[in-house]
Amino acid sequence: MHVNMDPARYRGLRDLDLDSWDDEAAAKLRFSLRPSGDLLDYLSLCRHPCGLRALIHSVNSRPLRRTFGVIWFVRDLCGIICLFVTWMLILYAEFVIDFIILGHTPSPTFCWISGTVYHFFALLAVVSHFKAFTTDPGSIPIGAANQALGKYLLQYSSYLSTMPVRCTKCLSIKPLRAHHCRICQRCIRKMDHHCPWVNNCVGEGNQKYFILFAFYICLMSFSAIAMCIYFIFQCLSSDWEVCQPSQSFSQLGNFSPLACSAFALGLICESLMFGIFTLVMCISQLCAISNDETGIENFKKEQTSWEKQSSRQNFMKAFGSRFSWKWFSPFSPPPPLAPVVPGLPNNFDSTVMLHFAEQNATRSGPTGFQTDLNQVLYVV
Secondary structure, three states, X not given: OOOEOOHHHHOOOEEOOHHHOOHHHHHHHHHHOOOOEEEEEOOOOOHHHHOXXXXXXXXXXXXXXXXXXXXXXXXXXXXXXXXXXXXXXXXXXXXXXXXXXXXXOOOHHHHHHHHHHHHHHHHHHHHHHHHHHHOOOOEOOOOOOOHHHHHHHHHOHHHOOEOOEEEOOOOOEEOOOEEEEOOOOEEEEOOOEEEOOOOEEEOOOOHHHHHHHHHHHXXXXXXXXXXXXXXXXXXXXXXXXXXXXXXXXXXXXXXXXXXXXXXXXXXXXXXXXXXXXXXXXXXXXXXXXXXXXXXXXXXXXXXXXXXXXXXXXXXXXXXXXXXXXXXXXXXXXXXXXXXXXXXXXXXXXXHHHXXXXXXXXXXXXXXXHHXXXXXXXXXX
């Protein structure tokens, strides 16, 4: 099979010359740089006081992904502020719906039906949002592309349609359609864009969660608008006589008619703005999946160098199965990530690759490389 070695196709972002794959620089970057996008042990401060089991510190971070208390998190101030604003807006909507709309509406049927539907959408939106910003979008380990790995891949270049190359910014193997995010400081597979509202990149690993977040926020917004309009219409038609607060509600919902109107109008404005915004985002993501083209690829007008598939196959790859209820569930995970270096023979399993890494550990600098070779080639 012909190997494409044309460096012009990569627009200067990739390094094809193995002689410039500086092992010392890769090791230094890998052991000294703490990228903003990485795994985070959010229970580290309370593990010892609470008697929780401590994590085993290791260069290889892959086992930590399955350890309780460790999540993917991007340490970006702007993104963290946007996360906080997102949750505050959701809490404001919950306050208005629970204490203003449902607390003042006289119809029990309306309260039960509309309240159940709204909170169902809210639950799925919150879970989708949490999954979107705590899921690895498809990052590649930094500083793992050294000469030993490059020479190993060159030996089996006949199996590869495109020769793997190295990102000159994070010194990692950069597969086809991957882009380097300056905020996460990582290469992300099939990166669409970096979204501050989820404080994360939208890539191959979390695109499903991002779409579900936008979808359920959109449904929340328009259902909130419908509930607010119904509430205002009922109250105005009765001169606010039937919209007095229920005795079962606390003083949090005991507001004047003017205050209730202000809260409802504020929620309508918020819901209208974010409902339209998330609707556009959801449609754009679905179109990107259907056309098999990420936002960055569309923006840069990159020439298609991969085999495009049908829209049905693209959606199955993004959502993990044939069309079913699992597409709409944030509790159903997306499919496993494809190998970083596809096309290698099937008999090159983890045992063979780890054996090769042990043989080249002395030439690869720090011993951490021997656990990273499997991670670089077959991250799932």
